[in-house]
Amino acid sequence: MKKTVIKIENLKKYFKVYKKEPGLIGSIKSLWKRKYETVKAVDDISFEITQGEIVGFIGQNGAGKTTTLKMLSGLLYPTAGKIDVLGFRPWDRKPAFQKQFSLVMGQKNQLWWDLPAIESFYLNKAIYEIPDKEFDITLEKLATILDVKDILQIQVRKLSLGQRMKCEIIAALLHSPKVLFLDEPTIGLDVVMQKILRDFIKIYNKEFGATIILTSHYMGDVKELCERVIIIDKGSKIFDGKLDDIINKYARNKILSFTLGNGTSENDLKEYGEIKSFENQRATLIVPRIQATQIASKILNKFKIIDLNIEEASIEAVIREIFGDKNNKQEK
Amino acid sequence: MKKYWNLFWHFRKIQLMKMMEYRSDFFFWMIVSLMWTAFNYFFYSLIIGNSKNIAGWSYDEVMILLSFFTMIDAFTWSVFYPNMIDYTESIYDGTLSKLLLLPISNVFVILNQNTTYHNIPRFFIGLIVLITTVAKMNINVDVFQILLATLLFLTSIIFIYSGWFILATLAFWVEKLKNINEIMPGFRNVYQMPVSIYTGITSIAVTFIFPLGLVTTLPSEVILGRSNSFNIIYFILFTFIFASLTLHFFNYSIKKYSSVGN
DSSP states (O other): OOOEEEEEEEEEEEEEEEEOOSHHHHHHHHHHOOEEEEEEEEEEEEEEEETTOEEEEEOOTTSSHHHHHHHHTTSSOOSEEEEEETTBOGGGOOHHHHTTEEEEETTOOOSOTTSBHHHHHHHHHHHTTOOHHHHHHHHHHHHHHTTOGGGTTSBGGGSOHHHHHHHHHHHHHTTOOSEEEEESTTTTOOHHHHHHHHHHHHHHHHHHOOEEEEEOSOHHHHHHHOSEEEEEETTEEEEEEEHHHHHHHHOOEEEEEEEEOTTOOGGGGGGGSEEEEEETTEEEEEEEGGGHHHHHHHHHHHSOEEEEEEEEOOHHHHHHHHHHHHHHHHHO | OHHHHHHHHHHHHHHHHHHHHTHHHHHHHHHHHHHHHHHHHHHHHHHHHHHSEETTEEHHHHHHHHHHHHHHHHHIIIIIHHHHHHHHHHHHHSTHHHHHTSSSOHHHHHHHSOOOOTTHHHHHHHHHHHHHHHHHHTOOOOHHHHHHHHHHHHHHHHHHHHHHHHHHHGGGTSSOOGGGGGHHHHHGGGGGSOGGGOOHHHHHIIIIISOTTHHHHHHHHHHHTOOOHHHHHHHHHHHHHHHHHHHHHHHHHGGGOOOOOO
């Protein structure tokens, strides 16, 4: 049985935020009386992650993903609940703990802006007390995999976003952390660079047996890297399981794609489901999941069908549906 | 300890490299710093030239005090100011996070990571004026006096830095406190003069309640051979307790850190 590396129990983080009334009058009023509101950034979340897992943390903006990662790395004190990462309480910020994990935030720069990345690496070497030989081997390995050997001597501010991100990742991994928190590591990168980083994360996970939590708005990242996902919405966990199980649990529709013989019009198909596309006798219909087989059978009986496929909805569509439903409910 | 010593010099090296990236900025501010120092000495020469002494301190004695002021001021602008500016900004923009994740003392990094070098010549000007004035006055200064004056100089550095740090740490508690880093430089005028210039309640305030007035007076008095033992012990003890309180306040305030959203 694999060792539990991260354990969270009933974790809560509430922030008190000031709500200002609009306009100058509101500003004047706020000088002596302010209205505060409690925002539940994370509300009663529990989960466990075992060694070597890559877990995708999915949620809309403001769902509480980054707040959770910040609590896991000891940057924020929780309002309530328990956290155990590698046997440590993160907010104690013990060096023995800090030497075993890394937090990479795609939107934050950790390197010295005016100096070449290699200088930041040397500083990290001194801070993390990495032995010379280990440092050389790790740097050589990471720089080779990420193909950045040629740019290590160039000032960080002169590098492209992709090059900077690669260097950020190297800086975060020089001390070979056992736990890695990746907060939108591919944000703003082009598709080629996204792919390179994903491949790298896979390699790192395999070679170092690292436990990784990944947040990303790109479903490509999650699909390619994570077997398990945790979906968080407005601070609460709404799903924790295998990526494929999201479809079983939440998908309400299936997709029927078929090619019709001549003489069938788009109008003839309306009664069977929502027509997603109809072009050159090739039709795609969205049908209720539980009736998919029956509808397919009806279509086969009624029309001349050349080929027919029944597909699950894409994971992106299902997740869009989950959050779309929640947003609609709230609007109502 | 060795790790921190190495890191201290590593930070200095990084800042030196940064400075060399922007040479003209360095030379411009160095000239400004030198001009400011020259003006300061000239200003005091004018005042004392007219009144012969300030609060019982002769021209040469004031020059010694001014030398300690110049050296402390070099620290103020070289170390305290850039670090405290960075510190308060990092609380507001969330970049403090990267520092809090490091497996070293957060306070050490906050207080040490930045240095500007253009005020370094100012430090040496202060030191040279101190040595030449002592030679000119023909006073005997023994090793014990030098060591005690050095100890008091370092105590003054810790005292001022602690005051600044406690003020800057208020940034955790208040949503925006932009000019907080202007308060301590504003207090420099207090210790630019001998403490004996202050009378009544002001004297009690700057000698005992918050002994800013002793910052330059005490090491100068030690060199001049007329030190006040009570004031020295009081100042050292006060600074020790004040620095400890500052650290406690930081450790307490850090719990208020909310970082920033993405």
